[in-house]
Amino acid sequence: MSDQTETLQVTPLNQQHRALGALMAPFGGWDMPIQYEGIIAEHRWCREQAALFDICHMGEFQFTGDIVASGLEDLFTFSISAIPVGRSKYGFLLNEQGGIIDDLIVFRMAADEVMIVVNAATAPNDFKVIQSRLKGGQFSDITAATAKLDLQGPRSREVLVDLLGGWVAEIPYFKFVQQTVLGVPAIVSRTGYTGELGYEIFLPADKVGELWEKLLADERVKPAGLGARDVLRLEVGYSLYGSDIDEATTPLEADLAAFVKLDKQFVGKEALLKQQKQPLKRVKVAFKVTSRRTPRHGFGIFDGERQIGEVTSGVFSPMLGCGIGLGYVEPGYAALGTALTIKQDRAVMEAAVCTVPFFTEGSVRS
Incomplete structure (x- = not known):
């Protein structure tokens, strides 16, 4: 075992993944498991049947207290107070420059309680930033005690x-319920x-582990790794933190202004209001390749011999039969077609x- 592997965190299902040959x-x-049977096979199973993903690496925080008086309402690009109990909301935690510290989802558990779900790599910093900005309430990191499938x-x-x-x-x-699953309190969210x-x-x-085994005992369910998950998310145009968005990127540049409420603090x-008044230097676009070739993160985007941008995510899409990707280009190259x-x-x-989602026939709202 390498020193690098020894320093990695593991989910409660690590041994199950290894037993399955992941x-x-x-x-x-x-x-984390990248694949089991294979990325394409796992992708197809998710599009046609039911795929099971270990997402225990994600971070979960719990806040209890007055949403407004504590300052929690002023932390994100959306209104927490406006989220009905039993619903969740996607948006951003930003730095002073308008850069995206993380994209996250807030679950409104009760009038005075929320759960914040954040990305794995950014979780420690997210917790420090949120904690430093709060003026009251109880805020705790429940990641270690919480699993997610x-x-x-x-x-x-x-x-x-x-x-x-x-x-x-x-x-x-985009609603959830708090229920008893396998005799313990759980949250089941349709997201x-x-x-x-x-x-x-x-x-x-x-x-x-018990829930994982019970689900995999069903012939309609197969495990899927992060490789298939990446293809699936890109086919519907979802951004990946660390690739398509980061602290040097604002929601306006990332074409994600729909998740920002500029009528709240x-x-x-x-910084975003100031950026709105000036021409953007770069913008995120989606594109389709005219062949089956795969664009990769870091590939250059050119107009002739002049580089005008860079690919941030790219895969071969099994559903479209061609390469697809996201990247940033000079604004003059962002028009459709x-x-x-x-x-x-x-x-x-x-x-x-082109526009997103690339793949429009999914069952997400069924």
Whole structure:
């Protein structure tokens, strides 16, 4: 075992992944399964059946107290007070310059309680930043005690109804319920990162192994790794933190202004208002390659021989039969249909700017 592997954090399911023959690799400081049977096979299973993902590496924080008086309301680009109990909201934690410290989801558990779900690699810094900005309330990191499984795919509802009960079928999109699962308190949320009907299940870490085994005992369910998850999320145009967005990127540059409420106060608002008044220097675009070739993170985006941007995410899309990607370009090249050339060493591919989602036939709202 290498020194690098020894320093990685592991999820409660690490041994189960290894027993299944998963290809393991570092991701966000964690030892995570990249694939089992294969990325394409796992991708297809998620689009057609139900795929099970270990997402225990994500960070979870708990806040209890007065949402407004504590200053929590002023931390994010959306209003926490406006989130009804039982619903969740996606948005950003920004720095003073308007850069994205993290993208996250806030679950409104009660009038005076929320759970904040953040990315694995950024979790320690997120906690410090949020804690430093709070003026009251109780704020704790519950990551170690909390496990998270994602069951995604068009058959995920029927699988969970059979295992947990008919109440699962009553959960609307982007809502969640607090229920008892395997005899312990759990959160079952109809959310996900794949573009398919799916559920995210939060439960105590010491019970996740039992739930994992029960779900995999169903012939409709197969495990899937982060490789398939990356293809799935990119096919529906979701950004990946650390690749497509980061602290040097604002939501305006990332074409994510829809998740920013400029009529409320939050850290970074003044910087965004100032940026609005000036031409952007770069903007995020989606593009399709005219062949089956795969664009990769870091490949250059060119107009002829002049580089005008860079790819931040790219894969071969099994659903579209071509390469797809996200990247940043000079604003003059962001119009739909604009021809682009993607190049890296001997790899050259023609592409054109398009809209997202790339794949529009998912079951996410079924």
